Amino acid sequence: MPGVEKRGVPRDLPAWFQQSLDCVHCGLCLLQCPTYQLFKVEPDSPRGRIYLARALAEGGTAPSVVLKEPLEHCLDCRACESVCPSGVGYHLVLEGARETVAGQVPPRFKDRLKLFFLDAILTRPRVLRLAFDLLAFWERTGLRKLTRLFLFGGLKRMESLLPPIPPKKERRLPPPRSAPGGKPRARAALFTGCVMTELFGRVHYDTLRLLLLHGVEVVVPQTQFCCGALSLHAGSRERAMELARLNIEAFPRNVDWIVFDSAGCGAMLKEYGRLFEGTPLEAEAKAFASKARDVTEVLVELGIETPPGRVELKVVYDDPCHLCHAQGIRSQPRKILESVPGVELVESADPERCCGAAGIYNIVQPEISERLLDKKVEEVRATGADAVATGNPGCMLQIRYGLATREGKPMEVFHPVEILARAFEDGRTRR
Amino acid sequence: MDALAEDLAALVNRESLLTEPDYLMTYECDSLSFFKQRPRAVVLPRTTEEVSRILAYLSRKGIPFTARGSGTGLSGGATPVEGGVVISLARMDRxxxxxxxxxxxxxxxxxxxxxxxxxxxxxxxxxxxxxxxxxxxxxxxxxxxxxxxxxxxxxxxxxxxxxxxxxxxxxxxxxxxxxxxxxxxxxxxxxxxxxxxxxxxxxxxxxxxxxNPETFRTLLASFRSLEDCSRAVSRIVRAGIVPSAMEILDKKSIEIVEASVNKAGYPLEAGAVLLVELDGRPEEMERPLSAVEEACRKEGALEVEFAKDPEHRMKLWKGRKGVYGTAGRLAPDVYVMDGVVPRNRLAEALHRIQEVTDSRGLVCPNIAHAGDGNVHPTICYDGRDPEQAQKAEEAGREILRICLELGGTITGEHGVGLEKLSLMPEMFPPGSLRVMRRVKAVFDPAGLANPGKLIPLEEP
CATH class of the missing domain: 3.30.465.10 (Uridine Diphospho-n-acetylenolpyruvylglucosamine Reductase; domain 3)
Incomplete structure (x- = not known):
């Protein structure tokens, strides 16, 4: 903070602990916190969790299963950071505390399963590809429909969270290099992430098409990795740093932007600098992070071209937490939607409250997740819109699932760029 | 689970009860983290009947209790009492x-x-x-x-x-x-x-x-000094205008607001700003508004700016309302004071408050609800350093004594709680305190309702 010296803070404590000292216990975060809204208890509020984290660092309490619970309840949606007058880096405190607890509390079966899923499947592109090939096979042969009859409990839920597996051509990465017609205005590298490619590969193609239409040359590194966010949020910093390092190596230096179309990955890419603070890779990580941009940021900065076609659609935009709270991006996706002729953009009651997806939270904390989803579905349905637009794969999956499992009129779920790309697709009016 | 927890669980239900030490720890203070006391249990009733059952039980057992809402109080009113139970009303939200x-x-x-x-x-x-x-x-x-x-x-x-x-x-x-x-x-x-x-x-x-008022008009006037700013307040009131709000922010407050998420566009070069708001019917606004502007200019306002639209107004207010939290960036602990002085002595009070904190090397942004003479110095300190904590406490006490000396009171709106308990005898004569104690005894003969707050327990 310029001109203001922060006194009395010893420098040798972990960075996250210093962040916890910024909290003055004012409580302005309470009502922004989805879990406090549900439970109305202090340990399930950002203020309470910071209090516990601080006690943990200062020796006022020790890691335990009891302490772990409220830390795990947190969605890491960072809504609290948007209202914190003291600017506490809450996610850093949370990650630090989770890491400390994870190192000392023996993991339960559920935790081990989660880490296995992260380490062995999600964060390994080839294994993930294979997994989705198997899922596609399972679906194509009709086995999916069949197994549905026998599934129950958590597995049944996971099955319904998974949308139809897209065709293989959508799950392929876009070509390594695409040039726009004419002299390029800028050069961008596309970050494709993990699940995004397998389930929403079509969004990558739309992003690519829009960037080209706006005069941007696009390179797509063919070997890239999960951003590491899920590992970091699960308290596994080492794995997160490994993935980040692989990505930093995989991306070319001579680009203006590293463009992503997944808000969760984007928030993480922008944090790479901080992740490597005090390590030899710091400078490179900071350079990488400084180029990271959401596709909606880039398009608005370039000036959105008016599309030739129309899309007659009433759309409600839902802010992904890691776009609005973590990156402060609120107006750009709305501008994208408003630029499409025929689109009527409407607002729901609380678009910035988490839908309960939160990475893999919807799988590991099903009860809280379902309750948050109830509210979200109710609020988006109340707008009378035909479709929900949101720019993060987790939110897209969750809201799609929520709409499908709760009564009411059917609504489609899109990424904002899909709607814009559709209006460019051809001059025809379509829905 | 101990016997108390079992009994309480039988009165409400397990979901409405917290007994794990870690969870209780998060209830050991409200927004004033100066005082800490871990409760024996936290109960979260949903109805008046549940509260009644809990209080009947606690009074049979002679266990003291403290009510808590959102825990945003600034005088320790919701700090648990030793051996006591916290009754959180957060779930009674209908x-x-x-x-x-x-x-x-x-x-x-x-x-x-x-x-x-x-x-x-x-x-x-x-x-x-x-x-x-x-x-x-x-x-x-x-x-x-x-x-x-x-x-x-x-x-x-x-x-x-x-x-x-x-x-x-x-x-x-x-x-x-x-x-x-x-x-x-x-x-x-x-x-x-x-x-x-x-x-x-x-x-x-x-x-x-x-x-809801039909319209708001909000203006921000910047001044070279707190004195000019305070004189403007008196001039506005003398002119017979009743703004709905008049807020003073000093230089330090301006600085920290401008560096926070609540950045409001306050001029950094000003020694103080005055935020004035009028509400009412559109046709009734122009004359008082220009009178306010004139009063500010006569007292040497450097600049007078009007809120352009509702967003701009919100921004100006968000900055003001975030001062306390924002001060957390200056030091790990923040002690927000609350005292009242007669309006015409505001400048003097603010000046003396600054001397008190400056002489102890404490950073202290100053804000005030100027219309009411209600001052909120925000003392920043590091509670982990006992010397600093003591200095902060001393400064706070001295500030409240200044308020009393100038003919004011020790609380405008934050209450007495634990924070100002020891100053009650300086504020009230023994007779008044005696009556307060008797009133409490009528409602609470056993002295179980948040004892040791507001009313000093013994004769001084």
């Missing part, structure tokens, strides 16, 4: 009745201040008291502390907006004091307002609703 034509509503004590106003928006009504913590603080807490806020200069404090209450006495008896038409005779509901949970627990409140 609006029970709204009577738009009679302009009143019945709410549970845990309803959040702005949640009520938000719910009433379609009716064009709101709850007028607007403490800075209004997006989170509960109406029960507002009643307990007689909360105010910037707009109370014109619209009055919580007391002026409370028509009736449901009070659960420590033995469990439920009283309905006042009601939608107010209290006809002896105003017992009025007595309970500002009693800081020492007479029992308020579970439901009949609140007065205020029509």
């Amino acid at each position: 609006i029970l009745e709204v009577h738009p034509r009679d302009r009143c509503a019945l709410v549970q004590a845990g309803v959040v201040n702005t949640a009520l106003s938000k719910a009433l928006e379609p009716l064009g009504l709101h709850f007028a008291p607007d403490p800075a913590s209004q997006p989170v603080c509960s109406l029960g807490g507002n009643v307990g502390e007689n909360a105010g806020g910037p707009h109370c200069f014109k619209h009055g404090m919580t007391l002026n907006h409370t028509l009736g209450l449901t009070l659960v006495l420590p033995g469990g008896e439920v009283l309905h004091l006042g009601g939608p038409c107010g209290e006809p005779d002896l105003d017992l509901a009025g007595l309970v307002v500002a009693s800081e949970g020492t007479l029992g627990i308020v579970t439901e409140i009949w609140v007065r609703l205020t029509p």
Whole structure:
């Protein structure tokens, strides 16, 4: 903070602990916190969790299963950071505390399963590809429909969270290099992430098409990795740093932007600098992070071209937490939607409250997740819109699932760029 | 689970009870982290009946209790007492009745201040008291502390907006004091307002609703010094104008706001700014507005800026309301003071407050609800350093003594709580304190309702 010296803070404590000292216990975060809204208890509020984290660092309490619970309840949606007058880096405190607890509390079966899923499947592109090939096979042969009859409990839920597996051509990465017609205005590298490619590969193609239409040359590194966010949020910093390092190596230096179309990955890419603070890779990580941009940021900065076609659609935009709270991006996706002729953009009651997806939270904390989803579905349905637009794969999956499992009129779920790309697709009016 | 926990669980249910030491720890203080005391248990009732059952039980066992809303109080009113139980009303968050034509509503004590106003928006009504913590603080807490806020200069404090209450006495008896038409005779509901949970627990409140003003006009005047700024306030009041709010922010406050998420566009080169708001009908606004502007200019305003649109107005206010939290960037702990001085001595008071903190090397942004002479120095310190903590406490005490010396009081709207308990004998003569103790004994003969707060226990 310029001109203001922060006194009395010893420098040798972990960075996250210093962040916890910024909290003055004012409580302005309470009502922004989805879990406090549900439970109305202090340990399930950002203020309470910071209090516990601080006690943990200062020796006022020790890691335990009891302490772990409220830390795990947190969605890491960072809504609290948007209202914190003291600017506490809450996610850093949370990650630090989770890491400390994870190192000392023996993991339960559920935790081990989660880490296995992260380490062995999600964060390994080839294994993930294979997994989705198997899922596609399972679906194509009709086995999916069949197994549905026998599934129950958590597995049944996971099955319904998974949308139809897209065709293989959508799950392929876009070509390594695409040039726009004419002299390029800028050069961008596309970050494709993990699940995004397998389930929403079509969004990558739309992003690519829009960037080209706006005069941007696009390179797509063919070997890239999960951003590491899920590992970091699960308290596994080492794995997160490994993935980040692989990505930093995989991306070319001579680009203006590293463009992503997944808000969760984007928030993480922008944090790479901080992740490597005090390590030899710091400078490179900071350079990488400084180029990271959401596709909606880039398009608005370039000036959105008016599309030739129309899309007659009433759309409600839902802010992904890691776009609005973590990156402060609120107006750009709305501008994208408003630029499409025929689109009527409407607002729901609380678009910035988490839908309960939160990475893999919807799988590991099903009860809280379902309750948050109830509210979200109710609020988006109340707008009378035909479709929900949101720019993060987790939110897209969750809201799609929520709409499908709760009564009411059917609504489609899109990424904002899909709607814009559709209006460019051809001059025809379509829905 | 110990016997107390088992008994309480039988009275409510397991979900409404916290007994794990780690969870109890998060209840050991409210927004004033100066005082800490871990409760024996936290109970979260949902109805008046549950509260009544809990209090009956606690009084049989002789266990003291403290009511808590959102825990945003600044004087330690919700700090648990030793060996006591915290009764959190956060889950009593339902609006029970709204009577738009009679302009009143019945709410549970845990309803959040702005949640009520938000719910009433379609009716064009709101709850007028607007403490800075209004997006989170509960109406029960507002009643307990007689909360105010910037707009109370014109619209009055919580007391002026409370028509009736449901009070659960420590033995469990439920009283309905006042009601939608107010209290006809002896105003017992009025007595309970500002009693800081020492007479029992308020579970439901009949609140007065205020029509939303047709328009607001907000202006920001910057001054070279706090003195010029304070003189402008007196001039505005002398001119017979009643703005709905008049807020002073000093240089340090401007600096920290401008470096926070609540950046409001306050001029960094000013020694102080004055934020003035008028509300009413559009045709009634121009004359007082230009009178305010003129008063500011006559007292040497460097610049006078008008809020251009509702967003700009919100921005100007957000900056002001975030000062306290924002101060957290200056030091790990923040001690927000609350004292009142006669309006015409505001400049002198602010000047002397600055001397008190400067001489101890403490950073202290100053803000004030200038219309009411209500000052809120915000002392920044590091509580882990005992010497600094002591300095902060001393400075706080001295500041309140300055308020008394200038003919003011030790609290405007934050209450006495634990924080100012020892100053009560300096503020009130022994006779008044004796009466307060007797009043408490009438409601709470066993002394179990938040004992050791507000009213000093023994004869000084």
